[in-house]
Amino acid sequence: MSDCLFCGIAEGAVPATLVLETTHAIAFRDINPQAPTHVLVIPKAHYADLADLAAAGDGLLAEVAEVAHQVAVAEGIADSGYRVVFNTGSHAGQTVAHAHAHLLGGRRMAWPPG
Numbered sequence: 001m002s003d004c005l006f007c008g009i010a011e012g013a014v015p016a017t018l019v020l021e022t023t024h025a026i027a028f029r030d031i032n033p034q035a036p037t038h039v040l041v042i043p044k045a046h047y048a049d050l051a052d053l054a055a056a057g058d059g060l061l062a063e064v065a066e067v068a069h070q071v072a073v074a075e076g077i078a079d080s081g082y083r084v085v086f087n088t089g090s091h092a093g094q095t096v097a098h099a100h101a102h103l104l105g106g107r108r109m110a111w112p113p114g
Helices: 003-009 050-056 060-073
Strands: 016-022 025-029 039-043 082-085 101-105
Touching: 003 025, 003 039, 016 060, 016 101, 039 060, 050 060, 060 082, 060 101
Parallel strands: none
Antiparallel strands: 016 025, 025 039, 039 101, 082 101
16 A cells, blocks of 8 residues: 555555565564564555455465564564564554554563553
8 A cells, every 4th residue: 555654664665664575564663662672574565454355365464473573583672572463453553554553672561551
C-alpha cells in the first residue's frame, strides 16, 4: 500500500534500522523503544492486522514468530525471556495498520501489561 509506513520500510523507501531480514519478513528497531530491546517484526506483504496475517494461512505468521525468536537470540535476551506482542485494533493500541509484532526484552516485564 502506497500510504502504509511499514510497507515503505519493507520496500526500502522509508529508512529504518534493520536487524534481520528473511524472504517474507523484516525486523527493525522501534523508533520509540519501550524496553532496552524493542524490535518490530513485520511481514513484507501488507496485512492490516494479526487476524489478516493469521488468515493468510501460508506459514507467514510462523515466519514472523521465528524471526522474533532469532532476533531475541541475536540480542542476547532469549535465555532471560522476552515478550512478543501483537496489538490488533485501535483499542489495543495498534497505530500502524500493517501487522507487526513488538519484540520486547532486556528488562523484567510486568504483568498484566496494561
